[in-house]
Amino acid sequence: MRLPTMAGSVREDAPAALVVFLVALPLCLGIALASGAPLFSGVISGIVGGIVIGILSGSQLMVSGPAAGLTAIVVSAIGTLGSYPAFLMAVVLSGGVQIVLGALRAGVISYYFPSSVIRGMLAAIGLILILKQLPHAVGWDHDFEGDESFVQPDGDTTFTAIDHALHAIEPGALLIAAVSLALLTVWDKTVLKRLKLLPGPLVAVLAGVGINAALQQSGSNWTLLAEHLVQLPVASSAGEFFSFLSLPDFSASLRADTWRVAVTLGVVASLETLLSLEATDRMDTHKRVSPPNRELFAQGVGNALSGLIGGLPMTGVIVRSAANIDAGGKTKLAAILHGVLLLVAVVTIPALLNSIPLASLAAVLLYTGFKLAHPRIFRAMWGQGWKQSLPFAATIVAILLTDLLVGITLGLAMAFAFILLDEVRFECFTVTSPPGAVLKRVQLQEQVSFLNKASLAKLLASLEPGDRLEINGSSCRVIHRDVLEQMADFQRQALERGIDLRLVGIDLPTPPLGH
Amino acid sequence: MEYIRRLFAQNRDIVADICKHDPEFFAKRANKQEPHFLFIGCADSRVPIETLTGVAPGEMFVHRNIANQVRSVDLNLLSVLQYAVEVLDVEHVIVCGHYGCGGVKAAMGDQSYGLVDHWLAGIRDTCARHEMELARLGDDKRRFERMVDLNVLRQVHNLTRTPIVQSAWKRGRRPMLHGIVYDIHDGLLKELVMQVDGNDRARELLTTQRDSVGG
């Protein structure tokens, strides 16, 4: 399979960009709203994330922009620093932190994200999309678009919101969501899928706009009002739009608080980006591998720039990336174009955008969520045994019941515990004597690490008085110093317990003074 | 047939005697052996080493052939040696010759005995190598006894050259090799060379043989 080029994929990337733009717009607004930041700060962040990071990033499919995973940090940081311009300074500095992290090659940690956790994160985001978009699909638009936390800013939890929504169904929203979902399914399952220029999500949104317009024409009380539509502040001129831009308060850079926020933002945003990068690479049918350190650099530049012109901090984001892939995006051109569309459309056609029903977008996101959390993924993970399926399940449950960051941390902790357990149980030696030999002889492997101490301790514990054991380390390249000290202890113990222990080719350390 | 019957009768008596002192004697040894010694001796019926040294069953691993030869091509001996050193972890390997050894005597003469001549070729070599020293010894009895000693030293040296002993020494100073001789006239064991436990001692072994040229 030949790798797609930007020039050769315009026919796929342009429509995908349009879909990503439609999905991104309410997310940008919703996240700004939830962050307690000016409404346009999310759009600015989306524009920079699309255009600047799109150009600089090594990833072909990942879309960057304002992230729900950062809202909690943003809300408290604006409170701590006292003003939005002061917070913007922290965003600029956080970009610097990310550039430094990239230069220090901190991106290598992405090689250590266990597969089970990444898959769990994707499935959890899929489930969250389904659960959080269900209320939007029936016209309950109280929570902000893009929320990923269990406890919502409006006081509801994911589940009580669904309960509330089901008791207050807007028939118009339900109709639009149902038609949109039906169109998405038809488009995905039939030959219509081949219409590259008219992807399903675009059709669904257009249908939503059309239905609502028709309802309005007929004077139906099913007509969706502004609160159930995209709500973009309408700038009467381009000049007014650019007045939304704001500069950071540079003097804030002299305060320690600002730096603390900057480091937190830089580290958390980098982590979320690297997770998204890994997850997006996994969804890529061309199996392209994105360089993580280059990504940190790109994100750093993006955040610095976003902060400089009044935008929210950003990360690589999974929902928009998944929508991009679903809509047929092939190269980074799609991400860049979505940024351009955000810039152009918000300035030129805000009124038109404000006719898009959130229920249509909910249908698109429900469909994306279903693909991310497809039952086939759960079956596959279940088949991989408990060491894989348990961290997978734990990640999902934790993300669903807390938020992305806490959930991922718990999942990582469990996955690493299992990995460590395997490592600790791993026998770092091979037995070279035949079974039943009077002298049991073991050969240490080339590298004996700190983690191998347990298997060696177990070996010695299995001996009885009168037993003979020879430990041969002549083919070792490295033996951890703690293991050497452990051997020295072994020798003393062996003497006391009447065990004939012989160490071959192992240079025991001289014990520290006073020992 | 009468002789064979006697073996069974004596066996029953001895077992009964042992069990009278320790009813568990055989049960205890049935499942494992951890001998300290590997004994390489002559097949001669007058060298009953266990009886002479009083070792109990389970204490000594034994290999015997005509004139206690250690030959690098002898799969039988090498298997015994490898098993004793690497699996049983014996501490001592003893090469034991004996005065009045028919094998050594045959090798010193010109008479042909058939197949066994091939087996004794090594002793003929030793004999030739020490021809001058042996010639200087006055009577045949002393020459014969000296040849028995030299044969033992030669076999200890052969042991040190086996890959089995070499790789064991690479891991530690074990096993220790000893050369001894049994005097069938008075029943006593005599030390020839003791505690060869490394290549440094193995080299001394050769100089000892050379030093004795004058004596």
Ligand SMILES: [Zn+2]
């Ligand atoms: Zn003999």
